[in-house]
Amino acid sequence: MRWILIALITLAGCLPLPAGETIDRVLAVVDKEIILESDVLEMLQQFATSRNLDLTRDAGQLEAVRLEILNSLIQEKVLLTRARIDSVIVDPGKIDREVNALLADYVRKAGTEENLERIFNLTITQIRRKLRENTRNRLLTSRVTQQYLARIKVSRVDVENFYAVYRDSLPEVPAMLHCGQIFLAIDVSREGREKTRRLAQAVVDSLRSGRSDFAAMAATYSDDTGTRARAGLIGETTRGTMLREYEYAAYNLLPGEVSPPVLTELGYHIIRLEERAGEKLTTSHILFRLTPTATDEQSCLIRADSLVLALRNGADLKKLSHRLSTNPVMRQKSGDLGPLEMSQFAEQLQSVVSNMQPGAVSDPIRMVVDGKDGFVVLKLWKRIPSHAISLNQDWDKLEEFALQFKQQEELQKWIEQLKREIYIEIRPL
16 A cells, blocks of 8 residues: 555654564765665665665666665754754654544555554554654754755746746646635533543552552553553653653653653653663553544534634634634634645545535545544635646746746855855765
8 A cells, every 4th residue: 555655655764674684784985874784675666666676676776766765764863963963953843743644544445453563563652652753853854954955046038038938848737726714623521521630640640659560550541552551651752752742741751650650642641660761761651542422522513613604704714713713723714725626625525626616615524634533614716727837927926937047056165165065975886
C-alpha cells in the first residue's frame, strides 16, 4: 500500500535494518553531524521500491541515485547546522501537533495500533519518538530556509519579465473553488477530564503508598498498547523527543520517583523516572487517554448545527471562524482557505463541495483535522473556471510563480555558499 511507503520515507534514517545487515560506515561528516551508509542504503531501497526499479541491473543508475541521496542528506545536515548556528528553534507544540496528526493517520490506515506496530516492527512509542525526531529536523530546516527566503522579493518588473519569458510554458489555471471553513474539535467535557484525572490520581496514591506495583498498574490501566506489556517502559530519551509537558515533568523527577498525573494532548500520564544520565532519561509511564463520549460528540454537533444556521442567515464566516475555530491555523486565517483545486480539498470534503453553489453552506462534516476529531462547516464563496494565465486576471499567481523561481535560484546559491563555509568531509568508498 502506498501509505506504508510514504510512512517509511517519513521515518527514513531512523528505522532499524534487519539483524546482521546494519551498515554503520560513515560516508560523510557535516560539522557535528554524520551520515551513515545505512542511511543512504535505506533511502535507496525506498526509492527503488517506490518506482518499482531494480537498480542492481544498472550500476550507473545505482551510483547516480546513491550520489543524489547522499547530496540531499548533506544539504539537510548543512541546513541543520545553519539552524544551530542561528539558534533557530521550533515550537514544541507544533511538533506535537504534526506528530499526532501523522500517527493518527497511520493508525487509521493500518486499522489499529497493533497492526501499525506489526508493519514497522516498532512499538507505538518508538514510532512516535522517531517521527518526532524527523519532524523536528524537518521543521528546523524549513524554518531556517524560510527565514532566508523571506528576504527575497520580486518587483513588478520581475513579474512582467518572468511572464514575458515563460508565458508559453506556464500551465493553464485550473478550475478552483474559494471556500471558508470553521472547525470545531470534539473536546472531552470538564466532568470527563476530571473523572480521568481522579482515576489517575488514585493509581498514583496506590503506587506511592506501596500497595500496588507499577508493572501491574500499567498492565491494568495503561491505554498505551505499545508499552503496556513492558511494564510501561518507554526507554531512553533525550530533550526534544517527547511531549513537552511529559518532558518537563520527567526532568524534575528523581530516579524511582512517580509523578502526579501529567496532562498532555494524549491524556493523563503517570511517569516514573527509571534512570538519568546527564540529559538522557529512561522513563516508564501509565497513560489514561481522554476519550470523548457520545454526549461530547452530540454537544459538538449541536454547536456545529447552530453555526450552520447562523451562516445561512447571513452571519460572517470569517468573524465566526476567527473567534470559534479550534484549529489555531484556521483561526489565524479567519477560516479563509483561499482558491483551491478540487484535488487540494480533503477527501471527505470533495464530494460535498463539488455539489455546492456559491453562497451555499454545508451541513457539519465529521473529519480529523491536525489529529483532532471534530466537525467542519464549509461555505463556498466563489467558483473560478479554468483559463489561460494572464497578467490582468492572475497577477497574484504570476507573482507567486516569479517569486518561487527567484527564491529557488537564490536558495541554491546560498546552499552552495554554506557548503563552502561549513566543514564537510565526504569519505571515499
